[in-house]
Amino acid sequence: MIEVDARGLSCPIPVVKTKAALDENPNQPVTVLVDNPVAKENVARLARSKGYTITIEKTADGYKIELNPAS
Amino acid sequence: MFMVLTRWFTSKWLIIIGGLIFGVLGSLLVEWGNPANMGICAACFLRDITGALGLHRAGAVQYIRPEIIGFVLGAFGSAFIFREFRSRGGSAPMIRFILGAFVMIGALVFLGCPIRALLRLAGGDLNGITALAGIVFGVLIGIFFLKRGFNLGRSFKMGSMAGWIMPAAMIGLLLLAIITPSYIFETAKGGGPGALHAALGVSLVVGIAVGVMAQRTRFCTVGGWRDLFLMRDTYLFSGIAAFFIGALVTNAIIGNVTWGFEDQPIAHTDHLWNFFSMTLVGLAATLLGGCPLRQMILSGEGDTDAGMTVLGLIVGAAFAHNFLLTSSAAGPSDFGPIAVIVGLGFCATVGLTMRDRV
Numbered sequence: 332m333i334e335v336d337a338r339g340l341s342c343p344i345p346v347v348k349t350k351a352a353l354d355e356n357p358n359q360p361v362t363v364l365v366d367n368p369v370a371k372e373n374v375a376r377l378a379r380s381k382g383y384t385i386t387i388e389k390t391a392d393g394y395k396i397e398l399n400p401a402s
Numbered sequence: 403m404f405m406v407l408t409r410w411f412t413s414k415w416l417i418i419i420g421g422l423i424f425g426v427l428g429s430l431l432v433e434w435g436n437p438a439n440m441g442i443c444a445a446c447f448l449r450d451i452t453g454a455l456g457l458h459r460a461g462a463v464q465y466i467r468p469e470i471i472g473f474v475l476g477a478f479g480s481a482f483i484f485r486e487f488r489s490r491g492g493s494a495p496m497i498r499f500i501l502g503a504f505v506m507i508g509a510l511v512f513l514g515c516p517i518r519a520l521l522r523l524a525g526g527d528l529n530g531i532t533a534l535a536g537i538v539f540g541v542l543i544g545i546f547f548l549k550r551g552f553n554l555g556r557s558f559k560m561g562s563m564a565g566w567i568m569p570a571a572m573i574g575l576l577l578l579a580i581i582t583p584s585y586i587f588e589t590a591k592g593g594g595p596g597a598l599h600a601a602l603g604v605s606l607v608v609g610i611a612v613g614v615m616a617q618r619t620r621f622c623t624v625g626g627w628r629d630l631f632l633m634r635d636t637y638l639f640s641g642i643a644a645f646f647i648g649a650l651v652t653n654a655i656i657g658n659v660t661w662g663f664e665d666q667p668i669a670h671t672d673h674l675w676n677f678f679s680m681t682l683v684g685l686a687a688t689l690l691g692g693c694p695l696r697q698m699i700l701s702g703e704g705d706t707d708a709g710m711t712v713l714g715l716i717v718g719a720a721f722a723h724n725f726l727l728t729s730s731a732a733g734p735s736d737f738g739p740i741a742v743i744v745g746l747g748f749c750a751t752v753g754l755t756m757r758d759r760v
Contacts, residue, residue: 338556339490339493339555339556339558340493340553340556340557341493341691341705342620342625342691342692343548343625343628343691344548344553344691346632346633347548347549347632350633366559367486367488367490368486369620372620376635376637377633377635380633380634392559
């Protein structure tokens, strides 16, 4: 499982890291951890534009975003 | 219901409507008393506050601008209502402080922040195009660093008191604006742009409205360009475009558009330094993660790193005027361009050295 821990990182680093992870691992699910709503929105928007399905889970210190490639 | 509201408030429509209203207000504020092509300018207005506090002594630009107070308090209230207020900090505050100072120095060599660059163009001042080209060039350099792993590091959750400091300081400023004790400086009537201002209540209400809108939509005049080039994402850019259109149409209706490079209000025509000063602004703001307005909004949400950046902007304004770095209608000063070069060098050093270690 590929995981990007972007907690504590401010805009636009979470998106840059997520994009790098998606580009390096095409067609694989990626989990992104963020700790603020702005990063959550931005990561979700990026993933949606790349055709991934998204599930967001609220965690103790933020959000866990699971990105799954469309099969 | 709450989720539905939250989703609507972050949809693309909201940033377009919000940007349009912001643009209209930015143009109308000139009618209501603010300086020409400067209905709202994040950098100029912070600089005016710096002068009002006596941190610089340029008599022409001293006034506690209520718009700035409104930005932070509007964002604070909005973040609170939408449960997004969170005290945090610790991501390279010193570097952010200095980057903030250089953003201000760059803006005062051009004579405007990215917002005023748009407002100037919307008023027909074609030097705004040079400035926008400079911003885009700076953003592209910033993207180069971002792609190479540039990162100012993680921030951490803090005790809530830390995040309250900036909003509390703004309430203090508001009290000073209302009471105007003798130690607060104010530009004398006819003495310069500082004397031109809308009524306190009008400016404050507009500032709060913009603060709420920008907090909800994440409006950012540098992030818009960044996301466009970095990810082909037009969300934030649509806010910038709507802002420009709102201001342009309003200016056209009230007859405030005069096309040309020469003799524009509070502007000069030195293309070289209009370009490179805004390159500095675009680059430093990309490294910071947002334009001066965005930094103020974040500081209202409890982000103490953004708060440090705003303090950096203020100190940058003080240095810019005290060290004669600011431009005038005649053009850049002797020292302004040198400061821009130093700033670009600082940004490049930060961009190259502050990286993720793999």
